[in-house]
Amino acid sequence: MRPISQPINIKVLLGDEEHDLVTYKGEYRSLMMLLFDKLYLEDFGECKGVGRCGTCLIEIIDGNSSLESYDRNEETTIMRTGQDATNCRLSCQIPIDDNLNGIKIRVK
Numbered sequence: 001m002r003p004i005s006q007p008i009n010i011k012v013l014l015g016d017e018e019h020d021l022v023t024y025k026g027e028y029r030s031l032m033m034l035l036f037d038k039l040y041l042e043d044f045g046e047c048k049g050v051g052r053c054g055t056c057l058i059e060i061i062d063g064n065s066s067l068e069s070y071d072r073n074e075e076t077t078i079m080r081t082g083q084d085a086t087n088c089r090l091s092c093q094i095p096i097d098d099n100l101n102g103i104k105i106r107v108k
C-alpha cells in the first residue's frame with residue numbers, strides 16, 4: 001500500500017506579496033509548474049521546463065541545502081539572464097518533493 005504523502009509548504013515572495021502554497025509530492029512536474037498554476041504568472045516558464053529560457057528564475061531565501069546544486073545546463077541559462085545568480089535556481093529543474101517543505105523563495 002502506498003503511503004499517504006505529507007503536505008509540502010512553500011512560502012513565495014512575489015513583489016510585495018507573500019503567498020503560502022501547499023502541494024504534495026509529485027502533484028506537479030516541477031516547482032515552475034506549481035508556481036505557474038497557483039500564482040498565474042505571466043511570461044513565466046516560457047520554454048515549458050526545457051531549461052533554456054530562464055523565465056522561471058527563483059531565489060532561494062531560506063531552504064534545504066540539497067537545492068543548492070545546479071542541474072544539467074541550469075548554470076549557463078541563469079548566467080544568460082544577466083541577473084545576480086546568488087542562491088538562484090531555475091524552478092523548472094526542481095522536482096516537487098519533501099526537500100521543498102518549509103522553503104522560502106522569491107520569484108525573480
Ligand code: FES
Nearest residue numbers: 045049051054092
Ligand atoms: S521554464 Fe524555461 S528555463 Fe525554466
